[in-house]
Structure formats: structure tokens, C-alpha cells
Amino acid sequence: MLQQMNYWLMKSEPDVFSFEDLKACQQQTEPWDGIRNYQARNFMRDAMKPGDQVLFYHSNTNPPGVAGIAEIASKAYPDPTAFDKKSSYYDPKSDPENPRWLLVDVRFKADLKRYVALDEIKQIPECAAMRLIQRGNRLSITPVSKSEFQAIKNAGMRQA
DNA sequence: GCCAACGTTGGC
């Protein structure tokens, strides 16, 4: 049975974990830990599936933008950093018997020929409704439509 | 580094 594929945009600060870092561990998967927002968690828990495609977005950098394509490599499972007192993601209110925070594994999927900066995304007509470009958006994981995903991927595959 | 926007917390 052919399962419907979903598309996502996931933000990361490249100083912390960049697309190049993900690519460097190409054979392995990377746990997307530290998500401490219920909406983002619920997307992972309720809608993400292995094989879903991801726009890997660099935030808090100049310029912000989509750096490459990743893919979801696992279903959601408890985020161990929530129980690690030494982790900056430690959450004393997360009960190991009933974990509050989840993560998914992510892996490198494909390079783009070039970076697609936020300024350019704002100019793409297909992307006008994206949550990313709405004022005040802070959500680090957002669903994107197939046409939004394709429009950004196509832009990144065109030569600069 | 600034600051607007947003989510969460906790007193009441």
C-alpha cells in the first residue's frame, strides 16, 4: 500500500547543528533532540513518518534559509535529554514513566545546488502561505505542502 | 545586540 508522504520544515541554528553536520554523518541518523514545544512535539508524534521529506532550515544566522534536504528516519520516541540533568534540555517535570518530550531521527537526503535564503522564499508565489514567512512565527517544526516543498527544492536546484 | 512576538508559568 502506498503511504502518503508528508513534508516538513525543521529549523536548526547552524552554530549548534548545521546541514553540513548532518551530511557529515551521512550513513547514520541524528536524533533531533531538544524540542520543548508542544505543537512541534505533536507534529512529530502524530504526523511524522519515516521517509517524510524535510527542508533543513538554518535559523539565527545571516542569512537564514533552507540549506538542504533531509528525511525522517524514525517514528517519534522519548527524548533522553529531558532526563539528563547535565543537558541544557533537561526538564525535571518530564516523568520517565510518561515522557513529555519526544524526538525523531533525521538523516541526510540530498544537497541543493545552492542555499535558498529566506528573502528568496518570500518571493516565491507558491510559498506565500507558509508559516515560516508569517510574522512572529517561532515554531521550529512546521508542516509544508508538497507544492511549497517542491518550489523551494526547485529553487535550490537552479544554478545561482 | 535589540526587540517584537509568542508560549509558559503561577498567583489570585
Add this chain to the structure above:
DNA sequence: GCCAACGTTGGC
């Protein structure tokens, strides 16, 4: 259950 205070995000 309201809402002010607070901490965080992220573009600029």
C-alpha cells in the same frame, strides 16, 4: 480560568 510576568525565539 484569567492574565501579568517571564523566558525564548529569531529576523533584523
